[in-house]
Amino acid sequence: MFDSLTKTFDGVRRRFAGKSKLTESNISEALREVRIALLEADVNFLVCKDFITACRTRALGSEVIKGVSPGDQFIKSIHDTLVELMGPEDPSIDWQKDSPTVVLMAGLQGSGKTTTCGKLAKKFLAEGKKPMLVAADVQRPAAIEQLKVLGQQVGVPVYAEPGESPPVICRNALEEAHTAGCDVVILDTAGRLHIDSDLMKEVSEIAKNTSPHEIFLVLDSNTGQDAVNSAKEFNETLELTGVIMTKLDSGNRGGAALSVKKVTGKPIKFIGVGEKLDNLAVFHPSRMADRILGMGDVVSLVEKAQDAIDEEDAEKAAKQLMAGTFTFVDFLKMLQMMKNMGPMKDILKMLPGMGANAAALDNVDDKEFYRSEAIIQSMTPHERVHPEILNMSRRERVARGSGVTVEQVHNLVRGFKQMRNQMKDMRKKGGMFGKMMNPMKALKKDQMKEVEKLEADGKSILGMPEFKSMRNSRGSRPGGKKKKNKRR
Ligand SMILES: Nc1nc2c(ncn2[C@@H]2O[C@H](COP(=O)(O)OP(=O)(O)O)[C@@H](O)[C@H]2O)c(=O)[nH]1
Numbered sequence: 001m002f003d004s005l006t007k008t009f010d011g012v013r014r015r016f017a018g019k020s021k022l023t024e025s026n027i028s029e030a031l032r033e034v035r036i037a038l039l040e041a042d043v044n045f046l047v048c049k050d051f052i053t054a055c056r057t058r059a060l061g062s063e064v065i066k067g068v069s070p071g072d073q074f075i076k077s078i079h080d081t082l083v084e085l086m087g088p089e090d091p092s093i094d095w096q097k098d099s100p101t102v103v104l105m106a107g108l109q110g111s112g113k114t115t116t117c118g119k120l121a122k123k124f125l126a127e128g129k130k131p132m133l134v135a136a137d138v139q140r141p142a143a144i145e146q147l148k149v150l151g152q153q154v155g156v157p158v159y160a161e162p163g164e165s166p167p168v169i170c171r172n173a174l175e176e177a178h179t180a181g182c183d184v185v186i187l188d189t190a191g192r193l194h195i196d197s198d199l200m201k202e203v204s205e206i207a208k209n210t211s212p213h214e215i216f217l218v219l220d221s222n223t224g225q226d227a228v229n230s231a232k233e234f235n236e237t238l239e240l241t242g243v244i245m246t247k248l249d250s251g252n253r254g255g256a257a258l259s260v261k262k263v264t265g266k267p268i269k270f271i272g273v274g275e276k277l278d279n280l281a282v283f284h285p286s287r288m289a290d291r292i293l294g295m296g297d298v299v300s301l302v303e304k305a306q307d308a309i310d311e312e313d314a315e316k317a318a319k320q321l322m323a324g325t326f327t328f329v330d331f332l333k334m335l336q337m338m339k340n341m342g343p344m345k346d347i348l349k350m351l352p353g354m355g356a357n358a359a360a361l362d363n364v365d366d367k368e369f370y371r372s373e374a375i376i377q378s379m380t381p382h383e384r385v386h387p388e389i390l391n392m393s394r395r396e397r398v399a400r401g402s403g404v405t406v407e408q409v410h411n412l413v414r415g416f417k418q419m420r421n422q423m424k425d426m427r428k429k430g431g432m433f434g435k436m437m438n439p440m441k442a443l444k445k446d447q448m449k450e451v452e453k454l455e456a457d458g459k460s461i462l463g464m465p466e467f468k469s470m471r472n473s474r475g476s477r478p479g480g481k482k483k484k485n486k487r488r
């Protein structure tokens, strides 16, 4: 959906590689690119203008956070501005206690009204409500049939009265709902290809006859500016209570999702993410912003990492790992830091590109971490620092002490040694360890290149970008720590 926007943001982030801080001029440059991308994604130009201004203010005013690079900081500003623009989150429904709750669905033809009626009925049913669907689109006989099929699939009654006018049908349906004991009535109205006065008259009359508690405008997110313009017109005629954006699973002009709240002042309540009946989701502005920025949940991951990991510890552990002086003492510390970040598979899922492998990630077992921890804790302090002395009888003792098999102790020691041996490789690629230690940093290939360049110039001692930015943020001199960690 947001492919081109996502690409731009990625490029903008790279653009900051090598810059030591956010300045008025590099922010302006980056924002110029963002503006073009937003307009191309069909974001309303007034919305775009305000957005850029808000981003600039936020980026300029953002505090320098230790260990966070200017590019990340800029993206975080964009993220927060996006959330502000699209939010707040509001999936509430004005449920009635004594009479059926009436939900009116309005929108252009083909926007997804009928489908969304079915989806809502399914959702409400699952929440313990008794929904009724009402076929108030009498323009096309097929429309009534379509709703009936959906009603059957969901298992809810569909009220239809062929030959009657929609406002009358809807009023009669409310009475029928009373009698049938239904507590939520969803009115599926007709749409035109374009807004015309007949359509508006009909839908306002339905509203007058039924006093809906919710009036949802259904918008096809692929129609970009048109969606926003029609939203404006519907909003002027009807007392909209919310918007449902459909087809967010397809197309690439997602700009409407960014503009509609600002233009109408009405929240996006739900989103349609497919043709199936359960492809309806609550709209989360923050998740949407993550998606637009194309970073999985990397923003929250960074926040999480910053809370959980003591940077000094992380830096020290990783330095030792690089220098080959990494011991089980450090390994234990690392396991504990990772544990603080939450379940491993949740962490991994947040990394860009990992979400798609969610099923595979379910096999990641946190017990493994606890087991490793127990094994290390059963080692003597001397063994932890000198793993090479772990002979068979020592391993047997450790196994007994930690309640595992000797085989499991072997595995841990083997894994630990492999990890040390793979250092050279990690040094080149940033590696998984780097990602754990400081996820966002390790993902930035451009920064890696830059570090490699520095190294080639003899200016950097550590191959992982996170140290560079950490060091920079502390103001220490590049190259000042060369060969500090000598082999013992
Ligand atoms: N991919 C996708 N298709 C959708 C979504 N919602 C509706 N559609 C499709 O859009 C078309 C028009 O939907 P319909 O409910 O008949 O629109 P209406 O004219 O407003 O009632 C149908 O082919 C639906 O299957 C969605 O969220 N994603």
Ligand SMILES: [Mg+2]
Binding pocket: 113, 114, 115, 137, 143, 189
């Ligand atoms: Mg329809």
